Amino acid sequence: MSSKKERQNWARLIQKIYEVAPLICPKCWGKMHIISFIKELDVIEKILRHLGLWGIRNHDPPQPVTSDSIPDWVYDFSDSQIPASGCH
Structure with a gap:
């Protein structure tokens, strides 16, 4: 499986399972x-x-994001590794 396919599948599965x-x-x-x-x-x-x-085994999944300010899902798998502005 290609690296791009792995990234797409990972993000899709996390969103589906944890609703985040x-x-x-x-x-x-x-x-x-x-x-x-x-x-x-x-x-x-x-x-x-x-x-x-390391010793933590069980925890609740992350809480779903409820803000209306979240942009629609747009995947951009360019080679850019520059973090989004305003995030440290």
Whole structure:
């Protein structure tokens, strides 16, 4: 499967399962871009341990976004890695 197809499927499945827009910043409502997938378990574990999240197994899914200010879903998988303005 191509990298572009993986990104499209990931975003579609997250939105369908959790009813949230995974590529919309929950803080500033800016558009986010996937720049990489981390697939190596040891790297994932190291990051989650550093964040204190490795031992957490069960949690509720994210709350659905209800603001009317969220733009319609538009996928732009250009090579740009510049974050949306106003988001730090």
